[in-house]
Amino acid sequence: MADIVLRVTGVNKRFGGLQALSDVGIEITRGQIYGLIGPNGAGKTTFFNVVTGLYAPDSGQFELDGTSYSPSEVHKVAAAGIARTFQNIRLFPDMTALENVMVGRHVRTKATALGAILRTRATVAEERAIKQRSVELLEYVGISKYADYQARTLAYGDQRRLEIARALATEPKLLALDEPAAGMNATEKLALRALLEAISRDGVTILLIEHDVKLVMGLCDRVTVLDYGKTIAVGTPAEVQRNPAVIEAYLGAAHADVATKASA
């Protein structure tokens, strides 16, 4: 049996009169880079926010690494092991790059206020470990030279990297990235792809929401396609690409016909 990191089934979410998600599910095997794609307004980000606890779902079962969790509070989801980034980068702008990553260590450390005030040996040691790990992560994503720069002064691509480093600092079982390539030029996308491949090689499972079909097709092991809040296709990138429902969703019914005839 495959080693499942995230299994989500039967998610429904309604915003007023709009059924944003109907019976959506996903199953991610350990070590995969899993893509979640779909046209604008398909419900990708909504699904993502439900999984990470930002939106409360109307229904659904959630299971992370074999234990079920309830995505009712965002910080508990992070503690359970899902780290996320945001579509519109959400760093702590006035803190330095290093401090941003150090915040990511919060959930895996336990120094108390009293420990900090008395500067107990355990607190000092933990603080040193936090700093060391954070420096390592900045090196890992390739922005260690900006460690002491305030996050808001970093270039756009570096901010994306910093956000990924901060997410990795929480030691996630699943790294969930919401459109990491948005707004990037071709060179930056290539660099991002290399970084994601490296992270995946180092054993982190990745869930990727992406608009850039080319990036997803080249990078992902498996893809789910959403449209109007429903799953319309699941499979390897190559399978999904040939799927008439997917072509219809992206290009319209006429093209779907042509595509099926061509492949037949």
Next chain:
Amino acid sequence: MTSIFPQLRNNAAAAWVAMFVVAVLLIALPYLAGTLGNAWVRALAFMLLYIMLALGLNIVVGFAGLLDLGYIAFYAVGAYTYALLASPHLAQNFAWIAQAFPNGLHNSIWFVIPLSAGIAALFGILLGAPVLKLRGDYLAIVTLGFGELIRIFLNNLNSPLNITNGPQGITLIDPVTIGSVNFARTQNFFGLEMSSVYLYYYLFLVLTIISIVICIRLQNSRLGRAWMAIREDEIAAKAMGINVRNVKLLAFSLGATFGGVAGAMFSAFQGFVSPESFILNESIIVLAMVVLGGLGHIPGVILGAALLALFPELLRHTVTPVQMALFGEVIVEAEVLRMMLYGLALVLVMLYRPKGLWPAPEHGINPVVQRHSRLAA
């Protein structure tokens, strides 16, 4: 020390020299001020109390980004805790207490000060719990209401049971006594005469230094980073696994602790407390100290508190004599002028130094810009 003098981080010797100079200045300060009159020494002691208050409020407003307009309530809670537990008031009004303590309640400061801090922290949580979901203007309004609520309670808790003695306030509060040293009397240390205000100045100085050390350590801790993270972006902080509720409550309660201790000291120093010491204006002044000095930056907050606390004393000694000399009568009272100049100072600071007089240093410039400048050079 390197947190106070970041320029000297790489120069331990210079940092020690700077620290030594500052220490000598702080010790000599009341004697220098004393040549101008005891009122100045008293003003210095009050300055230290205000620095403690500003440091405490800075935890809530500066670190955690929670605008609190009722902070003075914690000062009041600390002051009344001390006043009730170290004065004859309760024994005079409650027969059962008089029976147990015929001379009135006179608890040791080693008991009352931690208790004041603890009760203030409890009130911090009482304020914090209902306002967890509020931010910005809404939070400010509720905290303002909380501050007024405490004051109005103190004003009216004199019937049916006379707990606070209402607007008349509580008198005959014990001075601080450490060992055999009674801070209300002039003491003689090895031939050096020290009157009461000097003793309090040095006591407050010690407490202020402890407060500064605590603030610096909190700022550079896991908790301090969590506070700053929720200040900068609450949703991102949650996504990083920070329990925003607990961290905010800790900010409210730890911030309140400073107010509680300062309040207890105020009570002992004055020997008298009444609700009118804890009006909204006081909350606003402490907030002005924090904002004027540099929100979230400890040295700036200390500077802001020192300037605004000594300012009225300066006015008192200049405004009246100058007017007497110029016009032969006092046209504008120093107190009126004070609020006007506070307002003016705040407007000017917001216009010309919006991050305060001594803001936190900026780190790094845009790397793109730097890369270009390196190419040009």
